[in-house]
Amino acid sequence: AQKITQTQPGMFVQEKEAVTLDCTYDTSDPSYGLFWYKQPSSGEMIFLIYQGSYDQQNATEGRYSLNFQKARKSANLVISASQLGDSAMYFCAMRYNTNAGKSTFGDGTTLTVKP
Amino acid sequence: ETGVTQSPTHLIKTRGQQVTLRCSSQSGHNTVSWYQQALGQGPQFIFQYYREEENGRGNFPPRFSGLQFPNYSSELNVNALELDDSALYLCASSLGQGITYEQYFGPGTRLTVT
Numbered sequence: 001a002q003k004i005t006q007t008q009p010g011m012f013v014q015e016k017e018a019v020t021l022d023c024t025y026d027t028s029d030p031s032y033g034l035f036w037y038k039q040p041s042s043g044e045m046i047f048l049i050y051q052g053s054y055d056q057q058n059a060t061e062g063r064y065s066l067n068f069q070k071a072r073k074s075a076n077l078v079i080s081a082s083q084l085g086d087s088a089m090y091f092c093a094m095r096y097n098t099n100a101g102k103s104t105f106g107d108g109t110t111l112t113v114k115p
Numbered sequence: 116e117t118g119v120t121q122s123p124t125h126l127i128k129t130r131g132q133q134v135t136l137r138c139s140s141q142s143g144h145n146t147v148s149w150y151q152q153a154l155g156q157g158p159q160f161i162f163q164y165y166r167e168e169e170n171g172r173g174n175f176p177p178r179f180s181g182l183q184f185p186n187y188s189s190e191l192n193v194n195a196l197e198l199d200d201s202a203l204y205l206c207a208s209s210l211g212q213g214i215t216y217e218q219y220f221g222p223g224t225r226l227t228v229t
Contacts, residue, residue, distance in 0.1 A: 095218075101218075
């Protein structure tokens with residue numbers, strides 16, 4: 001069964017510092033994609049970053065990077081130089097090629113950036 | 116903004132009633148997925164439509180049903196509403212079926228069942 005675990009219900013970070021949000025996953029399928037989304041209080045899911053299971057390098061998108069450790073089945077999100085606007089809920093999700101329309105989400109981490 | 120729109124924004128219904136939620140996908144996107152997000156939880160996959168056919172379903176009862184139209188817009192219908200159906204309902208559209216196709220989420224419809 002596919003499962004995403006986010007063990008940090010809430011995290012605090014000082015403005016301009018870096019923060020790591022944890023994500024572990026469970027799967028027996030060799031081909032999958034890992035995604036991170038940001039959900040502000042308005043409710044819309046905003047795509048941040050994608051990592052394919054066969055990608056050799058860790059994904060980066062601006063201030064976001066994904067620390068992908070395949071053997072440990074972890075896909076942690078690193079946000080550098082935190083900004084007040086980064087305060088939101090963050091979700092880790094997984095999709096498979098065999099049912100690519102289905103995303104399996106974790107329960108999320110609430111990030112609060114302090115001035 | 117992703118270009119995916121949902122209506123209505125908010126809705127209040129009584130237990131036992133029926134509700135229809137609508138999703139207009141981004142232009143050219145032939146795949147639409149629906150999710151239910153209860154308060155404080157991650158979204159749960161309801162089902163997916165690809166070119167007007169349902170081709171994937173999560174662990175939801177048959178009273179959750181849907182449609183996809185030739186223009187790829189979509190509806191989610193829920194019959195015999197229960198209190199636990201209160202949630203944010205999200206739709207997501209994508210250009211194709213593979214995992215490399217990004218899913219674009221709409222702003223959601225917040226349903227309250229009293």
